[in-house]
Every structure is written in structure tokens, then in C-alpha cells.
Amino acid sequence: MNEQYFSNNPQSQHQEKQLDTVVNGFNLKLITDSGVFSKDRVDYGSQRLVETFMEEKQVLEGQKILELGSGYGPIVITLAKAFPQASITAVELNERAYHLAQRNSSLNQVGTIQWLLDDATSVDLNGEVFDYVLTNPPIRAGKQTVHQFITHSYKQLKPGGSLWVVIQKKQGAPSLYKHMEDIFGNAEKVKQDKGYWILTSEKIM
Numbered sequence: 001m002n003e004q005y006f007s008n009n010p011q012s013q014h015q016e017k018q019l020d021t022v023v024n025g026f027n028l029k030l031i032t033d034s035g036v037f038s039k040d041r042v043d044y045g046s047q048r049l050v051e052t053f054m055e056e057k058q059v060l061e062g063q064k065i066l067e068l069g070s071g072y073g074p075i076v077i078t079l080a081k082a083f084p085q086a087s088i089t090a091v092e093l094n095e096r097a098y099h100l101a102q103r104n105s106s107l108n109q110v111g112t113i114q115w116l117l118d119d120a121t122s123v124d125l126n127g128e129v130f131d132y133v134l135t136n137p138p139i140r141a142g143k144q145t146v147h148q149f150i151t152h153s154y155k156q157l158k159p160g161g162s163l164w165v166v167i168q169k170k171q172g173a174p175s176l177y178k179h180m181e182d183i184f185g186n187a188e189k190v191k192q193d194k195g196y197w198i199l200t201s202e203k204i205m
Helices: 044-056 074-082 095-107 143-156 173-184
Strands: 017-023 026-032 064-068 087-092 113-117 130-135 157-168 188-193 196-202
Touching: 017 044, 017 074, 026 074, 026 095, 044 074, 044 130, 044 157, 044 188, 044 196, 064 074, 064 143, 074 087, 074 095, 074 113, 087 095, 095 113, 130 143, 143 157, 143 173, 157 173, 173 196
Parallel strands: 064 087, 064 130, 087 113, 130 157
Antiparallel strands: 017 026, 157 196, 188 196
């Protein structure tokens, strides 16, 4: 591949299409394009991440959710539909995906998401901290970048807040689990499905 989906400004020719799909019971219309992650279907790992998070957590009014690497928006749009009382922020580096996500937010009548065009490994949120961080990190960006997602997530969480990650075993899940233990002092594999691991860590202090 000459261009990766984690590029800031994809140059590939536009090939927009609309996906009509269901994510954990919610009907979504999602516009995708070339140069973005999982353009032909909502990624299986992303679906399992949303599903598992919603099984395990009931987000309360006023609680804050952050997604690092939000792509064209399927995870946070689903969460905004499920938890309209929550405050949701989504960070995405890819300009094309970022603009698609805003269109998809309007298309699905979700107006409660703050979209940020920034690097998820270093974004400055002006001291704001969150109850939950979710991420399906960009594996093709390399191990160091994926681990930076975890390190930066720790900084963005409130004490008692938790990080939720999906990653395939063959793409480094055991290594990432260990890194989460190192950063947070704890890690748990909540679910394993078709080689995908759903991992979580809690910020104790």
C-alpha cells in the first residue's frame, strides 16, 4: 500500500459509498471513502468493542467518553445513540475520516459529539479527563504508536476511569496486554472472539 489509513491527508481518489449497517442493535447509515480504515464495512473488532463495552458499562448522565482514533465514526456514533446523556469526544488524525465522521453524525441525527482533528497519541485536551477511553488502535502504524495510544489514554482518564481496547491476538494482543499492565498496574481480557481480544484497564490513582 502506498497510502495508509492513518495518514493525515490521504491523496487517493475519492470513492465514497454509504454503508447501511447495524451496530449492536442500532441502525446506522455511514458514508465511507478510500483512504480511511475499513471503508467497505464496519470493522469486526470495532463492533465487538462497542458490544462488549455496552454489556459491561452503563454510562451515567454527565459522564465523559473519549475515543482515540475514531475513523469515520461508527463507535462513537453508536455510543451517542446508546448514551445520549453522556459527553463524547472523538479524536482522529485522518482529515478525510474526520470530515466523514461529522457528516455521519448529522446523517444519524447525533449532535452530541465533539470531533477533533488531531494526533491521538499527543492530543492536548486542556486538562479535561474522562470516565472512559475506547480505542481500536491503528495496528499498521506500528507497535510503538499503538503503545503510545495506551500511554496517552492513561493521562486522559479520571481516577477510577477505564480504558477499553480491541486488538487481534495475531497482531500483538499479548504484548499490548503486558503494556497495559505496565502503564495501569492492571489489565483484564474481558472477551475473546474470533481472535479479537477486548482488553480493559482501570486507572487506580
